[in-house]
Amino acid sequence: MNKIEFNPTVTKRIVEQDRYLTFIFNDLLNKNPIEEETFILKVLFNSNVLANRKLENQYVDEFSKEEKSKIMI
Numbered sequence: 001m002n003k004i005e006f007n008p009t010v011t012k013r014i015v016e017q018d019r020y021l022t023f024i025f026n027d028l029l030n031k032n033p034i035e036e037e038t039f040i041l042k043v044l045f046n047s048n049v050l051a052n053r054k055l056e057n058q059y060v061d062e063f064s065k066e067e068k069s070k071i072m073i
Contacts, residue, residue: 004059009066011042011044011057012037014055015041018055021032024044024048028043
């Protein structure tokens, strides 16, 4: 299994596509307005994306798209 690296842009896309993650993200952001968005995304990545095979696969797909778009630029 390849190591999956945190990428805030990709994680944000995954969060925006999932109602539960969007709810948790907004809740954490509202309760912790001092925290940076990237920190909250990292918490969601570690606690939800890596713990869910479906989200993990979706993340890998999105990450691949992100990497390909960098190569095209």
